[in-house]
Amino acid sequence: MSSGLLLYTSPTPNGHKVSVFLEELKAAYGTQYDVEKIDISKNTQKEPWFIKLNPNGRIPVLVDRNRNNFNVFESAAILLYLQQHYDKENKFAFDRDADPDNYSEMLQWIFFAHGGVGPMQGQAHHFHRYAPEDIPYGKKRYTDETKRLYGVLEIRLQDRDYLAGPGRGVYSLADLNVVPWIRYHKNATIETLDEWPRLKDWFTRVVGRPQFQAGINVP
Structure with a gap:
């Protein structure tokens, strides 16, 4: 059925x-x-x-x-x-009526990833792996921008476990909307996440969830 x-x-x-x-x-x-x-x-x-x-x-x-x-x-x-x-x-997520500030915070990080990390890292992947000719400017431009965006996440995750929510944050759509991109960091020739230790800890925390591991094996 x-x-x-x-x-x-x-x-x-x-x-x-x-x-x-x-x-x-x-x-x-x-x-x-x-x-x-x-x-x-x-x-x-x-x-x-x-x-x-x-x-x-x-x-x-x-x-x-x-x-x-x-x-x-x-x-x-x-x-x-x-x-x-x-x-x-x-x-x-957060109740948009009862908890509008945290809901807005979650949306901000969703749009940050949707308009930033995804497109920029996607272009880095293209120039490094799929472009029909070697274009050093494209490689550097998009890899550097991806690294800059990782730095923004590093700043946000100072003293936080997750991107949105009160206190140290709460696991939400804000996190699972961007971590699947970071999982492919090597495609952008970013070999490790050691440059961003808070991001690395957060990344490890999210990908360690059983549901995350199940989801990346679909289909």
Whole structure:
């Protein structure tokens, strides 16, 4: 029997964001989901049937069969959608009405990653691994910017365990939205995280969660 949620995805940082969160929801609430792997090496995500789901032709895409097959694209938007509809106890976020400041703080770090770490590190990956010609400027530009953004996270994590929330912070979407990108730091020729010890501790803490490990093995 199929579940209400269907995830179209591929083993990329953006795909792993969503599969990790779905594994968190499964552990917390018993939320079930189905997965269809998209072979991006064959440009399956550019086929007409997929473009109907996401005109941008990118994974991941979530189809919620519990809600009239409503579909959501963009990884951070999918996280926020799932939290709104399936995290009723706010185990992975903050109540936007009762706790608006911490909710806003979480959003700030989600958008920091979505507009910064992901695009910049993604470009670093491209110039180092996939560009058809060697372009030293592109390599340096995007690797340096990725390192700068890691430095921002290092500053934030001073005396904190997680990016958002009171005190030392609370594990939330803010964390799981960016850690899947940092997991691929070597693709940007950042061989270790030793330059950022607080970030490294936080990274180790998040990836050590059983749900994280389950999520990065989907599909």
